[in-house]
Amino acid sequence: MQGLTMDDYPLTLTTVARRAEQFHGAREIISRRPDQSIHRTTYSDVLHRARRLAGALADLGVGDGDYVATLMWNQAEHLECYFAIPGMGAVLHTLNPRLHPDELGYIVNHAQDKVIVVDETLLPILAGFSAARQFEHVIVVTHDEPAPEGMLRYEDVVASSEPIRWPEVDERQAAASCYTSGTTGRPKGVVYSHRAALLHALGASLPDALGISSRDTVLPVVPMFHANAWGIPYAAALSGAGIVFPGQHLDAVNVLDLLADERVTMTAGVPTVWMAMLAALDAESQRWDLGRLHTLIVGGAAVPPAVIKGFDAHGLRVLHAWGMTETSPLGSVCHVPSHLEGAEESAVDAYRARQGAAVPLVEIRAKDDEGVEVPWDDTTMGELEVRGPWVASGYHGGEGADKFTADGWFQTGDVVTINAYGCLKIWDRSKDLVKSGGEWISSVDLENLLMAHPAVAEAAVIAMPDEKWGERPLGVIAFVDGRTATDEELREHLSTDFAKWQLPTKFEIVEAIPRTATGKWKKTDLRAQFVPGGVPTAPGGSAA
């Protein structure tokens, strides 16, 4: 018998919205507009308008469980949608404008989006897939212009309703959805519940996670259409951190200007963003006063150690995190642990490039090819599996069920070793790991070291089928403008860290490495281009 215990308090995003409005009302929300001007508002205003928008959407026929899409950059109006849509019981479905129109058409139909909110600057993208779906309403965020014929103007919609009181929503109800960018196959929909989003916001705020607090001002470079901007808007609202939104202006100089001018303390994005920023800082280090900036959260792909050290030189701390769309996305964060205090710099540097320990409430294990759990010996590789309150239990429509184990764990497709402290090191996505003569070669490590070569701008390593060895690594290189290096020079550079048999047999030179919509190397394209038959290599097995 349960007896009387604690209040079964609902873990919903309306709780976050109410708190932000009541407790953090005066905190600033800053957005860079399409014309580069700066727009300043507050949580109080954003949440008040979100309650109006929620009422207006209900008047337009949006009901409980309906999907409302957003096609928007990072800005205050998007934050309003982040609260209005889940808060009224509907589902916020963020769309990635970088996807191919066919893919967007597929996604909006698969999700059955009823209404779409779109930035005026993204109307041409909408035009590319709008024939695929009959939206009941298209709401356009425009700052001066009227909405195009047949569409509604966002400001008119917001003004059309009184602010509602947030209704009671069930914590297990869908709050938001994001489709995985996936390098192969059709995108799959991850559906975040209120409970997951709230617990993720709490978890992300812990000091050994991202440590977001009311003293922070956060600038998410990571787009709000990618795993809810890593949950940062909800974590910031819960904690009372100010937010600075860069809008569509994501180039290094614009971001650096905002970081300095708005006295930002934390920022977050994928490594490619920081590589560009580091180059800008190296070129003009005196130009920006980043004295308040204490943390650059880097995730989405492995951060090259050269980038960590590069920011160290500017007195800026890189915090490496791992996650997936399916994990809301926070899975692990790499904080240097107490047992490494006073350790040699090289040991600490090597540690910081790891993906880190799973954050509280996320459980991890890794399994070898036979499905046997590997020991946490930092040597035996296995595919990482995770579970926890903000990890998906399936995809929208029941697709991709084979990624979930019978006992409820999600198979990440990342091949890892785990050390005795539970700290992960990702060696690769399973299909990208190179297995030569029965031994593993980390393409990630090869790429990182290649990118530390002064002539190399971008490097990707893929597995080439090899008659003798099974597979051999192929290095695909884009050189820095005006620089070059011979295959021998590149191999010599790598030989500091790699055995001779681990060095790429061959290099191919390209103008630029193709990227996925989220900025990662698109290895499927490289395989199609360079691997005979273009077939991705299947996962190879354990290191044994």
Ligand code: AMP
């Ligand atoms: P996505 O769902 O698009 O965010 O992609 C998630 C995948 O990105 C993970 O399964 C990893 O393969 C990769 N990834 C994310 N963070 C990292 C990281 N810190 N280091 C290496 N790979 C990462």
